[in-house]
Amino acid sequence: MIVCGDDVLAHRLAGELHDVYGERVTLLVPTPREPERQAPGRQGIAQALFGRVTAAVTRSTVGEQRGAAPARSIRVVETAEVDDTVLLDAGVEQAAALALVHDDDETNIRAALAARRLNPRLRLVIRLYNRKLGQHLEALLDQAAAVAEPCLDPKLLDATTTVLSDADTAAPALAATAVAGTSKVVQAGGLLLHAVERPPSTDGEVADPGLCTLALLSATTNDPAGCEGSERSGDEGPRLLPDDRAVAAAPGRGTVALEAISYAGPTLSPNRFGASALPVASLFSRRLRWSLAGVAAAVGGIALATWLTTGDHPLHAAYLTLLDIFAIGEPAVGEATSRQVLQILAGFVGLLLLPVLVAALLEALGTFRTATSLRRPPRTLSGHVVLLGLGKVGTRVLARLRRLNIPVVCVESDPEARGIALARRLRVPTVIGDVTEEGVLETARVHRAHALLALTSIDITNLEAALYARSVKPDLRVALRLYDDDFATAVYRTLRTAHPQALTRSRSVSHLAAPAFAGAMMGRQILGAIPVERRVLLFAAVEVADNPLLEDRTVAEAFRPGAWRVIALATGSAPLGRPGAGLLWQLHPGRMLAPGDRVVIAATRRGLAELLGRRPRQPVPGAVG
Secondary structure, eight states: OEEEOSSHHHHHHHHHHHHTSOOOEEEEEEOOOOOOOOOOOHHHHHHHHHHHHHHHHHHHHHSOOTTOOGGGSEEEEEESSOOHHHHHHTTTTTOSEEEEOOSOHHHHHHHHHHHHHHOTTOEEEEEOSOHHHHHHHHHHHHHHHHHHOTTSOTTTOOOOEEEEOHHHHHHHHHHHHHSTTOOEEEEETTEEEEEEEEOOSSTTSOOOOTTEEEEEOOTTTTOTTSOOSSGGGGGGSOEESOOHHHHHTOTTOOEEEEEEEEEOOOOOOOOTTOSSSOOHHHHSOHHHHHHHHHHHHHHHHHHHHHHHHHOOOHHHHHHHHHHHHTTOSOOOTTSOHHHHHHHHHHHHHHHHHHHHHHHHHHHHHHHHHHTTSOBOOOTTOOSOEEEEOOSHHHHHHHHHHHHTTOOEEEEESOTTOTTHHHHHHHTOBEEESOTTSTTHHHHTTGGGOSEEEEOOSOHHHHHHHHHHHHHHOTTOEEEEEOSOHHHHHHHHHHHHHHOTTSOEEEEOHHHHHHHHHHHHHTTOEEEEEEEETTEEEEEEEEEOTTOTTTTTOBTTTTOBTTTEEEEEEEESSSOTTSTTOEEEESOOTTOBOOTTOEEEEEEOHHHHHHHHHHSOOOOOTTOOO
């Protein structure tokens, strides 16, 4: 296995492949640059912290496990760029899989094209933020592999391309954390997996299992001094994929239950101006609308009086009134006094109409002009979510929150950030400024907010913003994005102890994304992952054929408590989330799994590794991992 990357995700992915799957890994990292001599400001402190976190992760993943053979350790190679020579030296011609997880899409695409040319059988896992480009790239690279190996059956060709995004993997968990009562959601293509936390009705009762119990929450979930709910928590920690007996034996503990599984195709964005009505309310203010209504009533009154006094046809009377209002009618010289008075009144109404029309024009132009600019948070706004940072992760979270019709206020220091265009298009109130400066969070109305999502790329900024927001509103729901999971655990426990009545969550994007990338490298279609406290549960699509743990077994027999569970059957030959794909839920426990079936499983990391280890792969001559 070969991993190429320049951030924490690359180191964590290499550790995942080595520790969980027991693979031999070569890690290609960029050559460290010489440190620039500058004053240690806020950015320098943040970079130093990031460097310490990266070094800690590297030491924890590169070091060999006890009892492991030296040949299975991680080999770290520093290189300036990933070209043909570097890939050949890393053994790309004999490798089974290559992960390209650089933060730059162009670098990953260039390396993927070179790797596919050097080894058509190579399994590629590419980190791309652009989802539409990723779909085209998958088809292109798979077609290139098929052309390079025309003699092999496409079904047996062990050359696949998987495009993933760490932002897409982490966004559902981050968005769900910010909203009380919202289910955890895993989305891959058009597949939606909903999981919801169900607390027990009383301490001595078992929580509602829903359609399927995915996990038991730790016994210390609501205890401020309890464990952090990780794998080191022992029997008191969360238990993934328990059987009915284990659930019944754990009264008083909450559960994570599967609520529904359904296919959701692409949705059309709603028409901003509506299909049938003109949005007068959005173009003109209330005062201007009342002014227009008053002028119209005056015109109608004068037309009615003209009809009654002259005896003309009503339409002719209205026509004469309009001519008088616009000062293009003949003077009423020699006519009745009533007609002359009405003409003078019509001229006076015409004078009043002119400024009203000018104001309407200016307001309409101002409305269309501000539609392309950022909105300011309304003064009366409350119950919203304050989102800090509109980078890759923040942009995905913003889109998901707005899809759920949740009010959001964004805070971003860079006016050219990636998500600014999306916020402008969705007309989301946005504050441009540094969240660590005084008055920025107040402008975002954090004291009346429901939740705070700190998703900037600097840990210190996220932590400082969370602490300040908690000082303003102690019961504020807070979710932080932190690079290192151990640091995130420490922050989570400290904030939970300091504010036991408020919900606190700390998430590491690399911790959420690494299992999905590792599973894809092992040849499985990873649909997504959901966090269960500080553990991760994976969803994957698996072929039943040639898998002795699934083939010719019933759904109940294929269930391995604590490891994996079959939750759905994929119908159709297209990949999940593509046109032609479907999903059959509520499989009967006695349903036999045939060799031609594709199933969707929920699995732990080690459970998925066991499934992959038992299944024979297409042999690659001289493969190293």
